[in-house]
Every structure is written in structure tokens, then in C-alpha cells.
Amino acid sequence: MEKIKLLYIQFENELQANEIELLRGAVLSKLGDAPVLFHNHVGEKFRYGYPLIQYKRIRKKAAIVCAGEGVEAVGSLFAACDFHFRLGNKDVQMAIESVKAKQALMQVWNAEFTYQLSRWMPLNEENYAAYQGLEGLMERCEFLQKKLTGNILSMAKGLGVHLEGRIICKIADVIDSYKVNYKGVRIMAFNITFKTNVSLPEYLGLGKGVSLGNGILFKKTDKKT
Numbered sequence: 001m002e003k004i005k006l007l008y009i010q011f012e013n014e015l016q017a018n019e020i021e022l023l024r025g026a027v028l029s030k031l032g033d034a035p036v037l038f039h040n041h042v043g044e045k046f047r048y049g050y051p052l053i054q055y056k057r058i059r060k061k062a063a064i065v066c067a068g069e070g071v072e073a074v075g076s077l078f079a080a081c082d083f084h085f086r087l088g089n090k091d092v093q094m095a096i097e098s099v100k101a102k103q104a105l106m107q108v109w110n111a112e113f114t115y116q117l118s119r120w121m122p123l124n125e126e127n128y129a130a131y132q133g134l135e136g137l138m139e140r141c142e143f144l145q146k147k148l149t150g151n152i153l154s155m156a157k158g159l160g161v162h163l164e165g166r167i168i169c170k171i172a173d174v175i176d177s178y179k180v181n182y183k184g185v186r187i188m189a190f191n192i193t194f195k196t197n198v199s200l201p202e203y204l205g206l207g208k209g210v211s212l213g214n215g216i217l218f219k220k221t222d223k224k225t
Helices: 017-031 069-073 075-080 125-132 137-158
Strands: 004-014 053-058 061-067 084-087 090-093 096-104 108-120 169-182 185-198 216-219
Touching (some): 017 061, 017 084, 061 069, 125 137
Antiparallel strands (some): 004 061, 004 096, 108 216
């Protein structure tokens, strides 16, 4: 099975959660006519494929995570950028702490892996109403598990991976749930721990808004972002 190419660009600079979108804006400003994978728009239309360049806050620091074709595309950032960014009303000289290239297998195994998801947004307005209509905790958990399985399948499709075999997803703990603003709408976000028989690439995102650091995925042994 072909491995997924990954590139992790970690900056020394600390970043607030509400500055992730500013980081993306600063990158796009530097690149000018940026390749589509940097912003997922084609003219006025949206690219609906899984985002292959994702802007993150990892261990409180700014980061960019690239996958698949995004690894090659991000080279234009290094070619064109001095990393002197304008974040909102601040001028910031970004310093790269590390650049790590990795490969990952995303496949179904006869074993379980434990992950955490931070700020996972699996629901839209329609299925949020359906979720709210469920009275029992078990029913709500099963509902979310189906959404999580769908998110994993969407990630796999976007990364060009065909998952063979039955996918198992079990939410072990809902650490927190809260409402956030997403594209002008208040929707639910969750911090969860889950188990699955699919090996997943660390620090990529699941659910909505993954290009801007939502639904960030990491192994349970890692510190929370």
C-alpha cells in the first residue's frame, strides 16, 4: 500500500487559537496568486476536496501541515517568502523551528489505536437538530460515532486511500463540548477521545474547518494542542 507523504512545518512563534486564520491570510498575502491548495478556492468557487495544506496551532505554536500534493505545493512558500508576516495589526518575523518530512500508512488493522480530537465539528445545522432530538447518551454517542466514521472515510478519499474492511470507531470519552462560531453560524464542537482500527496521520484534521486547525488529530499520549 502506498504511504501518504506528510510535511510538518513548526514555527517558534506562539499563536493564539483565534490567530490561525490570520496565519493563513498572511501566507496568502505573501504568495500573491497562491496555488489553490493554499486556500481551496477556484475563483469564486470552493474546492470541496479534503484540504491538503492545513494551518495549525500545535503546542501553542504556529504550524503548517501538508499532505499528498500539498507537500509539493508548499515549496512555493519557501521560494517566495521571507516569513515576515502581518498577523492582523501585528508585524511578526516568523522563525522556523523544524521541518519534518514523514510517511504514514492509513489503513484498517486487526488492532485498535487511541486518538484525541480537539475542537472537532461534526455537525451542520440540520444534523445538529437531529442530535439535539436524541434523549439518551448512548444514542447521541452512536450518532457521533457515525459522523466520525464518515469523517475518516472523507479524509481517506481526499488522500487517495481506499480503506478495505469494516471500520470501527468507538468514542471513549467526550472531554468537553461547546458552541463555536463557524462561517457565521454557531455550531457544536467537541474534544473527544476515541478508538479505531484505522491508523490515522497525526495532526491532520477531521470534520469541518480542518484547514484552519479544527478537528486536529493526535495520539492520546501526546499533549493537547
